[in-house]
Amino acid sequence: MVFKYQAAVTLAQVAEAAGVGESTVSRVLRNHGSFSGKTRDRVMAAVERLGYVPNRIAGTLASAGSRLVAFVIPSLSNIVFADVLRGAGGTLEENQHQAVFAVTDYDPEREEALVASMLAWRPTAVMLAGYEHTEGTVKMLRAASCRVVELLDVDGVALDLAVGFSNRAAGRESAHFMLKRGYRRIGYVGHDLDRDTRAGKRYSSFRETLSSDRMPLVDQEIHAGASSVEIGRLGLERLLARSPDLDAVYFSNDDMALGGYFHCLARGISIPSQLAIFGYNGLDIGRVTPQPLSTIRTPRVAIGQVAAQLVVANAPPQVVDLGFQLIEGATA
C-alpha cells in the first residue's frame, strides 16, 4: 500500500486557471519582469486556490544555480559544527539559499563519498571542515563548478575559500599561557588525533612549544575514539594514576576538559592549586561552572556567517582568519 496524497499542481495548471500564459505566471511568482497589478492578483488568487507550490527541482534545471549550499561536516553532536551551521543558516536564508548537509564521522573516505553525492545536486557551494581531504575529494572539488569553503582552519593551502583561525597558533598560545602561569609538569588528555586533524594540529603545536621552552610534556592520555565529557573524565583519571605529580593538564577540547573538571570535583582535587585545567573551544557551559573554565574561545558562529557571506557574494578566492580569544578562567 502506497501513500500518495495528490498529484502536485503545476505552473501550467495555475496559468490555465488564471487565464494567462505560463511565462506570466512564472514572472509574477518570481517578481521578475513586468506584469500588471490585475494580472498579479489573478495569478496569486489561482495559486492560492489550487495550493500551488513551485517545483524548485524544475526551476533549478531550467535556470542555472541551485541555491543549495552543501555542508559536509564531521559530526552534529559536536556543538562546533552546529554553531557553524547556525551562523551560516541565517545568512543563507536571507539570500534565499538552502542548506543541505551530510555527516562524515571524521572519516575521509566517507567525506569523499558524501561530497560526490552532494555535487550531484549541483550546489552553489560545498562547505567542508579543514584542509585534510582525500585525493579523490580534492579532484572532484576542483573539477566541480561550485565554490568550495574550508572551515575552522587556516593552517595549510586552501582549495578556494577558507574561513577559520589557526589551530597551531591556538596550541602555541595555550602552551605559552600555561608556562607563563608557572605550570611546569604539564600533561595532555585528548581524543583521536588522526581523525580530528585540527585537534592534532593544536596538540603538536602545544607540544612543540613546551619542548622549545625546555619544559616538555610530562605525560599524555589519548583516547582512540571521539571526544566526550565522559572520555575526558576517564582520561584524566588514567593520566593521574600514572603521573600523580602533574600540576596542569591541557585537554583537546572543552568537553574533555569538563570531564576532567568533574573528576577533580569528585575526587576533591582543588583547582587550580593542585591541578590546573585548560580547554579549547569556549563553550557556553564552561562559563557557568563554579569556576569558569580557562580555554580558548573560537568564533564558530562568525565563521559560519562569513563563509555564507563570501559564498552568496561570490567573492574571489581568499583565506579569512577570524582569530580566537584566550579566556583566562579560574581553572588555570
Added chain:
Amino acid sequence: MVFKYQAAVTLAQVAEAAGVGESTVSRVLRNHGSFSGKTRDRVMAAVERLGYVPNRIAGTLASAGSRLVAFVIPSLSNIVFADVLRGAGGTLEENQHQAVFAVTDYDPEREEALVASMLAWRPTAVMLAGYEHTEGTVKMLRAASCRVVELLDVDGVALDLAVGFSNRAAGRESAHFMLKRGYRRIGYVGHDLDRDTRAGKRYSSFRETLSSDRMPLVDQEIHAGASSVEIGRLGLERLLARSPDLDAVYFSNDDMALGGYFHCLARGISIPSQLAIFGYNGLDIGRVTPQPLSTIRTPRVAIGQVAAQLVVANAPPQVVDLGFQLIEGATA
C-alpha cells in the same frame, strides 16, 4: 568578477565518449536494466576520464522521487535535534536519501515559511518537531504529496506519521518520583513555554500531578528566552532568593538543571539533602557530573532512526511511542 570553473559534464557527453547511447549510460550508472560487462567497462572508463558527476536535479525531475528528506527543526544548538538528525542520518544514507534542513528558532511563522520552501524541493518526507503548527503549515502539508513525520511528541493528533514519546507522561512521572522521594516544597525553573510547547506540556502535566496530590507547586521562575545552562543557574538563583525553603526543583531540561547544579556547587548548597534537582532529557554530561543528574532519558537517536525507517519503507500512517526512562541519579 565571477568564479565559475568549468561547465559540468553531461550524460550525453559520456555516451558520446563511450560510443554508446544515452539510455545505456543511464542504465549502467543506475545499475538498472541490462547491459554487457564490456559496455559497463567502457561507460565507467568514460565517466572516470571525463570526471562525470550525475545531475540529480535532472534525474529527479525525469523520474519521480527526490529522495530528499526535509527536516524543519526548532534549533541546532539544542542537542536534542542534533541527536534526532544523527539517528535519521544513518538510516537515510543507507537508503540513498539525503537530509535537508532548516531551523525555525521555535517560531511557528518561520516554520510555515520554511515548510513552504522545503516543499518546493518535492521531498520524500518532511520531518517536524511536535504537533503544534500554524493553520497554513497544516494545510500545505495535507496538500503535499509527501510523507509528514512529527517528532518528539505523541500527545495529540498526528497529521500522518509521528514518532516520539509522551511529554505529559514525562511530566507526570517526574512529579510522582519527586513526591515518592518525599519532597514537599517543590519549585520549577523553566524557559519559554509558549514556544517550546513540549516543555510546556511537561510543565503543565507536572504541575497538575502535584496539585492533584495536594502538594501544589510552591514557586516557579520562567525565563522568556531559550534554555541554557546559564539561564538555569540564574533561574535557580532567583527562585531561591524568593523561596529559600524549597526542598526540590524541577527544571525544564538538563541544560537548565545543570545550571542549577552548578549554582548549588558554587554556593555550597548540598544536593540532594538541602535541595534536590531533577532534569529532563538524559544528556550524556549529566552522567559524568560528580553526582549523576536525576532526569528522564529520552530516546532521541532512536526517534530519528525509526522516523527514517518509516519514511523509507513508506509505512502506513501511525504513531510510534518510544517511551522514556526515568534515571534515578544522585541529585533527587
Added chain:
DNA sequence: ACCAATAATGGTAGCGCTACCATTTTCTAT
C-alpha cells in the same frame, strides 16, 4: 540450422520550469 525467448542497446517524449524572443497592448509626446 531454425525459431522463440532473452539480453542488449538506441531513440525519443516528456518531467516543470525559465530564458528568450515575438507579439500585442498601453502609454507619452507631439
Added chain:
DNA sequence: ATAGAAAATGGTAGCGCTACCATTATTGGT
C-alpha cells in the same frame, strides 16, 4: 490623432535526465 517607446503578455526551445518502446544481437532447445 499618430508615431514611437514602453509595458505586458504569450509561445516555445531547451535544462539533463529517465521511462518507455522499438529494434537488434545473442542464446538455447530441438
